Amino acid sequence: xxxxxxxxxxxxxxxxxxxPEVQLRxxxxxxxxNGHVIVGYFEDRNISGGVSFEDRPGWSRLWSQIKPLHxxxxxxxxxxxLVRDLRNQCNIVFDIKRRKLALFFVQQEFDDSPEGILLxxxxxxxxxxxxxxxxxxxxxxxxxxxxxxxWPAGLPALGYSYDKTTKSLGVNRERAxxxxxxxRTFVDCAGKRSQVVRELxxxxxxxxxxxxxxxxxxxxxxxxxxxxxxxxxxDLSTELPNLPRIVPPELVxxxxxxxxxxxxxxxxxxxxxHVYGGWLTCSECGSxxxxxxxxxxxxxxxxxxxxxxxxRGISExxxxxxxxxxxxxxxSNYQSLILAANVGELKPAKxxxxxxxxxxxxxxxxxxxxTLEQANQKLQALSDSETTTEQLLPPLPISSSDIxxxxxxxxxxxxxxxxxxxxxxxxxxxxxxxxPARLILRSDYAGELMVSSENNHTYDT
Numbered sequence: 001x002x003x004x005x006x007x008x009x010x011x012x013x014x015x016x017x018x019x020p021e022v023q024l025r026x027x028x029x030x031x032x033x034n035g036h037v038i039v040g041y042f043e044d045r046n047i048s049g050g051v052s053f054e055d056r057p058g059w060s061r062l063w064s065q066i067k068p069l070h071x072x073x074x075x076x077x078x079x080x081x082l083v084r085d086l087r088n089q090c091n092i093v094f095d096i097k098r099r100k101l102a103l104f105f106v107q108q109e110f111d112d113s114p115e116g117i118l119l120x121x122x123x124x125x126x127x128x129x130x131x132x133x134x135x136x137x138x139x140x141x142x143x144x145x146x147x148x149x150x151w152p153a154g155l156p157a158l159g160y161s162y163d164k165t166t167k168s169l170g171v172n173r174e175r176a177x178x179x180x181x182x183x184r185t186f187v188d189c190a191g192k193r194s195q196v197v198r199e200l201x202x203x204x205x206x207x208x209x210x211x212x213x214x215x216x217x218x219x220x221x222x223x224x225x226x227x228x229x230x231x232x233x234x235d236l237s238t239e240l241p242n243l244p245r246i247v248p249p250e251l252v253x254x255x256x257x258x259x260x261x262x263x264x265x266x267x268x269x270x271x272x273x274h275v276y277g278g279w280l281t282c283s284e285c286g287s288x289x290x291x292x293x294x295x296x297x298x299x300x301x302x303x304x305x306x307x308x309x310x311x312r313g314i315s316e317x318x319x320x321x322x323x324x325x326x327x328x329x330x331x332s333n334y335q336s337l338i339l340a341a342n343v344g345e346l347k348p349a350k351x352x353x354x355x356x357x358x359x360x361x362x363x364x365x366x367x368x369x370x371t372l373e374q375a376n377q378k379l380q381a382l383s384d385s386e387t388t389t390e391q392l393l394p395p396l397p398i399s400s401s402d403i404x405x406x407x408x409x410x411x412x413x414x415x416x417x418x419x420x421x422x423x424x425x426x427x428x429x430x431x432x433x434x435x436p437a438r439l440i441l442r443s444d445y446a447g448e449l450m451v452s453s454e455n456n457h458t459y460d461t
Contacts, residue, residue, distance in 0.1 A: 001102065003031065004062055004071045005041035008081050010048050020045065023077045030106040031075070039069045049084025049131055053092055066101070073102030079123050084131040089124045142233060152233045157226045158208045159246045169243060176246040178205045182221055183247050183255050191262035193218055222259050227252050275418045276319055276429070283432040285309040312433040326441045326451040330425055
């Protein structure tokens with residue numbers, strides 16, 4: 001049978017025992033004894049047995065060459081050379097059988113009987129446990145080294161070099177000067193990360209691996225405790241009294257304080273922190289608009305963010321002008337309605353729907369704000385044909401004399417005050433961001449209004 005050999009070597013294993021050459025030799029000897037032919041082999045070096053098969057370059061090449069090589073199966077030295085993760089093992093065995101391929105192991109034999117399947121699963125569990133045990137030992141050893149003040153693993157921080165013979169950190173003079181430049185530039189730019197990165201790129205300063213600096217790398221350098229004389233590994237931080245300091249302590253302290261003062265906690269920016277967050281509904285898809293901060297605040301349709309709506313974004317300053325104009329018209333319309341009602345000219349279309357008020361009364365009764373007797377009296381008043389103006393129109397929750405001051409100072413109001421007033425006067429806002437932008441404000445005090453950004457016209461609908 002024509003077979004393809006798969007070879008794998010992890011970083012932590014002895015090359016003399018399980019090197020790809022040793023594996024291939026054992027597979028070829030096994031094939032010769034059993035009448036098989038090895039038509040090709042593929043290897044993955046420095047790949048852990050827990051890595052998924054999609055992330056293994058050698059296995060991907062093997063999988064694509066099965067048909068061109070007319071192979072009928074795959075052979076490995078043993079099960080743990082193929083995989084050390086039980087879930088990946090089940091998936092790859094299923095894929096191999098689905099393609100009607102044979103799977104052989106030189107050091108083990110499995111058949112399709114219940115006992116053979118059970119044995120493979122047991123060995124898979126043992127292989128995964130062995131891999132996890134190695135990882136735990138490596139982690140514990142690195143944590144122990146960090147606790148004793150020895151560099152645990154990986155590349156040292158920018159500006160330092162690692163001596164494997166003495167297992168100590170030394171100063172890389174050339175890169176140490178770059179670190180000092182990074183800290184000074186960060187302080188000179190008042191912690192503006194993008195500006196710092198641009199200036200450092202102009203100076204030709206790169207990261208530890210020779211890659212261009214990013215804002216993320218910049219933050220990692222500024223907050224790395226090694227520049228304060230300590231090393232950090234996972235949850236452990238250890239002071240190193242003999243570690244040479246490459247950045248003046250006062251410069252490090254200034255940069256860290258500046259970073260903390262300019263740090264933005266993105267999790268705090270929810271829609272409640274924006275004036276119109278949760279108020280704006282898209283006229284195109286019906287999704288809510290969400291506020292985003294990029295220098296100034298803009299609002300974008302949630303459907304646009306998902307790629308299903310063509311609506312454009314709109315700035316908060318533009319919304320302020322439209323909403324303040326709409327609020328002024330709400331109060332003006334309300335006063336006109338009161339006047340029309342007093343002279344008996346209130347149009348039925350402008351009357352507040354009694355079902356809305358009836359539901360409000362029932363909700364307030366359920367919440368305990370009205371007694372059952374009070375609720376019955378108010379419901380009876382709604383059905384009375386001689387309803388007063390105050391019952392036709394709910395009382396305006398703000399003094400008319402305050403409206404000019406509110407409109408003039410609307411842009412200077414705090415977010416909390418703006419949202420409070422919107423909650424008093426507006427029930428819903430629909431937005432259309434075409435040119436010109438239009439808002440449709442629905443209010444219990446003035447029906448429905450459309451506000452346009454074209455010369456700030458407002459229309460009753």
